[in-house]
Amino acid sequence: DAGITQSPRHKVTETGTPVTLRCHQTENHRYMYWYRQDPGHGLRLIHYSYGVKDTDKGEVSDGYSVSRSKTEDFLLTLESATSSQTSVYFCASVDYYTQYFGPGTRLTVL
């Protein structure tokens, strides 16, 4: 599983609160990604990073921000959580072509 971990694994929060999810990889991969997975939608890209401090938006980036201050860590922040952001969040990193996924974070926004 390419040494990718996510924390927390489960979180319940309330509408309007900020939430930060962490992705940590030990493979020194340059590219990292954040996806959300919802029934009927597959995996959709939120943001990605192509190096330290280098990030860009994916197809569903509204309401999310990211930061990457170290190669091994990629943080996803929900600035003010909404119920529509209830989802399972996966991060991934790339070894040449292959994307390796973390175990996922199940986020519930009440």
Next chain:
Amino acid sequence: GENVEQHPSTLSVQEGDSAVIKCTYSDSASNYFPWYKQELGKRPQLIIDIRSNVGEKKDQRIAVTLNKTAKHFSLHITETQPEDSAVYFCAASRGVTGGGNKLTFGTGTQLKVEL
């Protein structure tokens, strides 16, 4: 941007039968097509991939075919077993030169292998 459509959304087969899942893509510049398997509550895991310079790739009971002209690719699983039951996702990308291999996923196929 890229759009990937996947069919069927659910597929039920008898153990030992073959299963075929089909995907179409829209971006003619896409050149990398992986397939992921996701068991319930687990992370997606790569099972096979193909690049646009080949038309078919096999790995034991699974194979992927690619038709670049028609912009579609398919996953074939032969001699299905109960442990093949999972959700399968296809994806497409422009490869690492297109921004670090950003993948666009299909919406998934729930495969159920019945005894």
